[in-house]
Amino acid sequence: MANIHDVAQSAGVSPTTVSRYLNNRIELPAPTAARIDAAISELDYRPNLLAKRLSTGKSEAIGLVTPEIGNPFFTELAAAVEDEAEQHGYAVFMSSTRGDLAREIASLKRLNDRHVDGLILMTNRPDDGALARLIGDARNVVLVDEDIPGVEVPRIFVENEAGAHAATTHLISQGHRNIAMIGGPSGLFSVSERRAGFERAMRGAGLVARPDHLLLGAYTKEFGRAATTALMGSSEPPTAIFAASDYIAVGVMQALQQLGLSVPDDVSLIGFDDMPFAELIAPGLTTIRQPVAQMGRLGFQALFALMNHAPAPPLTRLPVELIVRHSVAAPTKKDRKTS
Numbered sequence: 001m002a003n004i005h006d007v008a009q010s011a012g013v014s015p016t017t018v019s020r021y022l023n024n025r026i027e028l029p030a031p032t033a034a035r036i037d038a039a040i041s042e043l044d045y046r047p048n049l050l051a052k053r054l055s056t057g058k059s060e061a062i063g064l065v066t067p068e069i070g071n072p073f074f075t076e077l078a079a080a081v082e083d084e085a086e087q088h089g090y091a092v093f094m095s096s097t098r099g100d101l102a103r104e105i106a107s108l109k110r111l112n113d114r115h116v117d118g119l120i121l122m123t124n125r126p127d128d129g130a131l132a133r134l135i136g137d138a139r140n141v142v143l144v145d146e147d148i149p150g151v152e153v154p155r156i157f158v159e160n161e162a163g164a165h166a167a168t169t170h171l172i173s174q175g176h177r178n179i180a181m182i183g184g185p186s187g188l189f190s191v192s193e194r195r196a197g198f199e200r201a202m203r204g205a206g207l208v209a210r211p212d213h214l215l216l217g218a219y220t221k222e223f224g225r226a227a228t229t230a231l232m233g234s235s236e237p238p239t240a241i242f243a244a245s246d247y248i249a250v251g252v253m254q255a256l257q258q259l260g261l262s263v264p265d266d267v268s269l270i271g272f273d274d275m276p277f278a279e280l281i282a283p284g285l286t287t288i289r290q291p292v293a294q295m296g297r298l299g300f301q302a303l304f305a306l307m308n309h310a311p312a313p314p315l316t317r318l319p320v321e322l323i324v325r326h327s328v329a330a331p332t333k334k335d336r337k338t339s
Contacts (some may be wrong), residue, residue, distance in 0.1 A: 222249020
């Protein structure tokens with residue numbers, strides 16, 4: 001394996017020059033820089049990260065903590081973080097917590113032990129105070145997508161309430177009055193905001209959000225199926241459902257199909273996320289699009305600012321967009337009579 005001395009010899013410069021060039025601590029003439037780049041490429045040189053950490057006190061790496069890497073939402077966000085980090089010379093160590101508190105705590109401890117220079121944290125569970133206490137003792141942490149009450153770190157969120165309001169308003173505009181919402185865990189930041197948007201749209205139209213038509217549990221297909229089965233078995237089943245994530249929406253579709261009902265002929269459906277599969281399923285899912293990649297890029301940029309002792313915006317809110325496809329239609333005459 002080539003070392004820095006091999007690169008220096010091939011490029012005709014000193015090892016110190018190569019080191020300073022790789023750490024962006026020197027500006028070299030273009031021909032010299034080109035020789036070093038060519039030597040690195042030809043020799044397939046990889047810097048010794050341990051030695052670099054010992055000499056600079058930095059790992060040139062960040063941690064990215066996601067609840068579930070198999071979820072397309074988190075996959076797209078992680079890819080954007082990696083792309084942005086690579087442009088700044090940082091590696092990304094990724095961990096999937098599967099919603100487990102112990103895994104989230106372990107990730108924060110790795111930061112405190114200086115295994116990484118900073119951390120982008122995404123959680124999908126309400127905090128009982130354990131994460132807030134650890135984050136309070138940590139440096140260089142950025143929260144993306146979900147909040148953790150009681151901590152003062154940069155946050156990157158979307159306009160959850162505005163998106164839920166737009167989704168519910170779209171259903172109302174099509175003539176629906178008996179509308180249900182199925183959402184994630186009660187107490188989670190995004191769930192609270194999306195619930196607020198749903199209820200605000202209902203109030204604005206002079207409608208009542210029935211307690212038995214507001215089901216909160218998990219951002220999963222399984223919960224979507226169970227909640228829909230319960231809703232459609234009630235005395236007054238809804239004519240439309242706002243699913244607070246596209247994964248929930250898939251579960252809703254599966255349950256309706258099992259019950260012999262179709263979307264949108266029997267029940268209209270709108271989601272939240274605009275996952276890649278939303279336009280591929282039949283019917284195409286009307287949903288609220290989140291700028292997932294932009295969240296990832298801004299998340300790293302905020303973390304990069306912290307790591308370089310520069311100011312980072314305390315809160316960034318990104319707009320969402322209603323994407324109309326084919327899963328929403330006006331209620332049938334029969335539905336109008338019972339709604």
